[in-house]
Amino acid sequence: MRIHQAFLPIALLITSTVFVSCSKNDDNSTAADPSSQIVMGTWKVQYYFDNADETSDFNNFTFTFNNDGTLTATNGTISAGGGWTVINDDGKKKFVLTIVSTSVLQKLNDDWQIVSSSSTELKLKDDNDTKVHELRFTKK
Numbered sequence: 001m002r003i004h005q006a007f008l009p010i011a012l013l014i015t016s017t018v019f020v021s022c023s024k025n026d027d028n029s030t031a032a033d034p035s036s037q038i039v040m041g042t043w044k045v046q047y048y049f050d051n052a053d054e055t056s057d058f059n060n061f062t063f064t065f066n067n068d069g070t071l072t073a074t075n076g077t078i079s080a081g082g083g084w085t086v087i088n089d090d091g092k093k094k095f096v097l098t099i100v101s102t103s104v105l106q107k108l109n110d111d112w113q114i115v116s117s118s119s120t121e122l123k124l125k126d127d128n129d130t131k132v133h134e135l136r137f138t139k140k
Helices: 005-021 034-039 104-108
Strands: 041-050 062-065 069-075 080-089 092-101 110-117 123-127 133-139
Touching: 041 104, 069 092, 080 110, 092 104
Parallel strands: none
Antiparallel strands: 041 062, 041 133, 062 069, 069 080, 080 092, 092 110, 110 123, 123 133
């Protein structure tokens, strides 16, 4: 069967829509994850350790995590945007941070393993057990 050229864009659109909407459930979704609801709001870095205590690098920053998966980090002179999500990776719950910045904020970009989460504290660590890399947020 030959498709008329005028219908080709429509056929491609329908085909791509079917492929996009038909995805398997690989348990990487945050929709039903209660920890993703806890994160929303304004936070500060209580502790950051990467081979040394570097918490002071983030003393004046506030981090606002929005329910649409976006975030804003600001300290009065630096303002950066980015995204966040909670995923399940091989049975480990992870908090993925992506901050678009050329500042010290880039240090936070990682897929952090969630150690614990509550409405007031989020404890994270690198999933590489060969180094000590920890991040702790507290609700502002």
